[in-house]
Amino acid sequence: MRRHPRGPSVTPMPHRPLLATTVIAALALAAGDASAAYTLGTSPDAALPDSPRAGCAPAPACSVAQERLANEPLRVTLPGVVVGWRAHGLGGQVRLRRVGGGATAPAALPSGTAGSVAQSAQLPVAAGDLLAFDLLDGAQLSREPDPFQLGAYAISTWAPPLADGETRTPSSSFEGYLYAQATIEPDADGDGLGDETQDPDHGQPPVRTGGDGVAGDTPPGGGGGTPDGDGGRGGVSTPRLTPIPKGGPALRLPAKARAGADGAVALQLANPYAAALTGSVTLKQGRARLAGTRLSLAAGGSRTLRLRLGAAARRALAGGATLRLTLTTTLKAKGGKARTTTRALTVLSSTAVDGTYRASDGQVMVVRGGVVTTFSGDITLWCTRAKVQKRVAYFMGSDDPDPLVGGDGSFAWEATKGYGVVKLKFDGRVNGRTASGKLVVEDRSPLLGTGRFEFDYCFAGKKWTLRR
Numbered sequence: 001m002r003r004h005p006r007g008p009s010v011t012p013m014p015h016r017p018l019l020a021t022t023v024i025a026a027l028a029l030a031a032g033d034a035s036a037a038y039t040l041g042t043s044p045d046a047a048l049p050d051s052p053r054a055g056c057a058p059a060p061a062c063s064v065a066q067e068r069l070a071n072e073p074l075r076v077t078l079p080g081v082v083v084g085w086r087a088h089g090l091g092g093q094v095r096l097r098r099v100g101g102g103a104t105a106p107a108a109l110p111s112g113t114a115g116s117v118a119q120s121a122q123l124p125v126a127a128g129d130l131l132a133f134d135l136l137d138g139a140q141l142s143r144e145p146d147p148f149q150l151g152a153y154a155i156s157t158w159a160p161p162l163a164d165g166e167t168r169t170p171s172s173s174f175e176g177y178l179y180a181q182a183t184i185e186p187d188a189d190g191d192g193l194g195d196e197t198q199d200p201d202h203g204q205p206p207v208r209t210g211g212d213g214v215a216g217d218t219p220p221g222g223g224g225g226t227p228d229g230d231g232g233r234g235g236v237s238t239p240r241l242t243p244i245p246k247g248g249p250a251l252r253l254p255a256k257a258r259a260g261a262d263g264a265v266a267l268q269l270a271n272p273y274a275a276a277l278t279g280s281v282t283l284k285q286g287r288a289r290l291a292g293t294r295l296s297l298a299a300g301g302s303r304t305l306r307l308r309l310g311a312a313a314r315r316a317l318a319g320g321a322t323l324r325l326t327l328t329t330t331l332k333a334k335g336g337k338a339r340t341t342t343r344a345l346t347v348l349s350s351t352a353v354d355g356t357y358r359a360s361d362g363q364v365m366v367v368r369g370g371v372v373t374t375f376s377g378d379i380t381l382w383c384t385r386a387k388v389q390k391r392v393a394y395f396m397g398s399d400d401p402d403p404l405v406g407g408d409g410s411f412a413w414e415a416t417k418g419y420g421v422v423k424l425k426f427d428g429r430v431n432g433r434t435a436s437g438k439l440v441v442e443d444r445s446p447l448l449g450t451g452r453f454e455f456d457y458c459f460a461g462k463k464w465t466l467r468r
Contacts, residue, residue, distance in 0.1 A: 036412045037083075037196050038427075040076065040131065041066060041181035044088035044116040044142070046384055046457060051179065053090060053114065053140035059159035064141065065099060065132035065170075066178050068154040075128050080186045082123040082131070083194035087180040090114040092139030096182060098123060099130040100167040109139055121182075124192055131182055134161045146175035153177045195252070200242045200272075241274035241300050248339025249277055249331050255343065256407035258350040258370025259323075263314035264306040265347055266371045267327070268404050271297035279331035279338065283307050283345070290325065297331075304371065304401040309347075323347040346407065353405045353430045357466035365435060365466050372396075372403045372411055375426060379441050381458035386447065390458060394424045394441045405430060421445050421455075428464070436465040 056062035066074045082104070085096045089109045094117070097103035104121040125131070133141060146153040155178060156170035185194030193199035251269055259265045271277050276299050282292035291307035313323060327345040332338040350370035357365040363377030376395035383390060396402065399418035403411045412427035421444050428437020443458040 036427075037080075037183060037185040037194070038078070038412075039181050039183050040074065042069070042177050042179050043181055043459075044086050044179045046459060047088040047114070047116075047142040047179040048384060049114050051088070051114065051142040051144065054143045054155070054174075054176070054178065055138065055140035056135050056157075056159060057138075060138070061134065061136045061161045062157050062159040063097065063099075063132045063134050063161040064158075064178065065130055065156050066154075066180070067130070067156045067173065068152065069177055071152040075130055076125045076184065077127060078184070078186065079126045080124075080184045081192060081194040081198070082121045082125055082182050083185050083197055084118060084120045085180070085182040086116055086118045087133060087141055087178075088114060088116045089139060089141040089179075092135065092137035094136065094139045094141065095119075095134045096121060096123065097132050097134055097162060097164075098125055099132050099162060100165060101125075101129070102164050103134060106134070106136060114140075114142055122192065122194070122198065124187065125184060132156075132158070132162060133178070133180055136161070142179040143176050144179075146177075196272075200245065242272055244273050244275050244333045244336050245339075246337070248337040249273055249333060250339055250341045251329055251331065253327055253329065253341060253343040254345065254404075256346045256348065258348050258353070258405060258407075259309060259314075259317050260306075260350050260354065260369025261318075262369070263309040263311075263317065264369055265291070265309060266350075266369055266404055267305045267307065268302065268401055269295070269297065269305065269329070270302035271300060273299060273333065275299050275333040275336075276301075277331045277333055279329060281305060281307070282328045283309070284326045284328065285313070285323065295329070295331070302401050304404070306369070317347070317349040318351075320349065348407055350405070353409060355433075355468040357435045357468045359464065359466050363464060363466060367405060367430070370405050372405065372413065375413070375424070377464075379439075379460050379462065381441060381443055381460045383443075383456045383458035385454075385456040390443070392422055392441065392443055392458075394422060394439075396424065397422075398424075426464075433468050434465065435467075436463070438463050 054064060068074060082096065087094055091109055091111055093106040093108050095103050095106035102123065104119060104123055107117045107119040109117050135141065153176050154173055155176055156173045159171050185196045187193065188195055191199060254267060257265050257267055265283065277297045279295055280292060281295050283290045290309050290313055293305065293307060297303060316323060325345045325347055326342055328340060328342045330338055330340040353367050353370060355367060364374060365372060366374035378391060378393045380389050380391050396413065397419055398415035400416055403413040405411045409430040414425040415423045423442045426437060426439035428435050438461065440461040444455045447454050447456050
């Protein structure tokens with residue numbers, strides 16, 4: 001077996017054996033839909049205070065990067081903006097950087113006892129970029145060794161640390177994985193702001209406005225919130241809601257949608273504002289109104305709408321045609337101004353993706369009307385506190401809307417609220433009669449028999465392939 005050059009010093013601490021299959025849960029679920037945020041790296045929530053650590057001694061500072069995780073290169077998969085990062089470690093300062101680019105502001109790791117730190121950021125990245133962490137002033141990041149020492153988990157180091165724009169060869173590498181994670185959001189309009197938590201116009205291209213608006217207006221851009229940790233739920237980012245613009249609310253509208261066999265077009269709309277919205281949604285073909293409905297969205301809420309088209313449109317879709325429609329929303333907050341936003345919408349038939357997809361291990365996914373309505377199965381988790389394995393069932397049990405299958409066959413979903421102790425996150429793509437992707441399951445059930453009110457952290461992940 002090929003051995004790696006000696007890496008940075010590792011503080012001697014007890015090791016916990018992990019099964020290779022369970023560590024895949026640390027992989028980022030790079031959403032197939034380019035409009036969705038995703039995380040890259042291993043959640044710091046899985047680390048314990050006694051996890052072993054990696055530092056830079058004898059060098060005063062260095063850069064470290066997770067080159068490979070569970071036998072896969074760990075790279076940025078979709079372009080966008082790093083809006084925040086989290087890391088678990090001890091002492092000194094740490095900052096995130098793009099190898100060959102710039103770095104974020106540093107954050108101080110806890111002293112005395114290892115713990116997590118979170119930092120907001122605004123760092124543009126491109127597909128294929130490698131992210132690294134600069135360890136400064138004696139900082140050490142928590143890590144785990146490769147369970148089987150077969151090179152499936154590789155960390156590269158640079159001493160001295162990388163400078164902005166520098167891409168030199170790593171000075172050494174070692175096996176294992178770091179408890180550090182970055183959150184990446186899309187940047188559809190290229191303004192350097194993450195569309196979901198930083199950009200009030202959410203990457204929406206220039207829109208036409210009605211009511212009191214002026215043609216060519218755009219929702220105000222710049223500024224915005226930053227992601228917060230969710231108290232240890234696997235690194236879910238919680239967007240800070242933005243105030244209603246003076247000109248009224250403007251939602252980010254989809255460019256593609258699918259219609260089911262019944263002619264109902266599925267649309268998923270989200271309210272990024274700190275106030276409830278009411279109004280209407282309509283679909284037109286030229287000047288002809290094909291469908292419409294009243295709409296209400298709670299502050300920060302989202303909904304999946306189904307707008308049923310007329311007989312002529314249904315016949316066209318059944319014959320394999322693609323419809324070019326206009327989607328219009330007119331919305332307002334209580335006491336505020338109404339604003340009308342329009343966007344061209346391509347409607348595809350869902351015939352190519354609808355059906356029940358199955359695997360031999362019992363995993364099932366159902367797509368109906370271009371929407372994933374069922375995603376379920378069971379999986380073995382590794383529990384980091386009890387140090388045991390457990391078998392759990394997973395399914396789409398939360399208050400989040402069902403995911404739509406995009407025009408390219410991709411979809412992504414994550415439980416963010418109302419899911420209890422077992423959290424599911426998955427993405428994938430339908431290609432013909434096959435669907436494939438990745439999933440992560442986390443379980444934070446109470447620990448029994450300890451005499452204290454505390455919770456375990458159990459997790460696992462896997463690649464999946466289903467056929468219909």
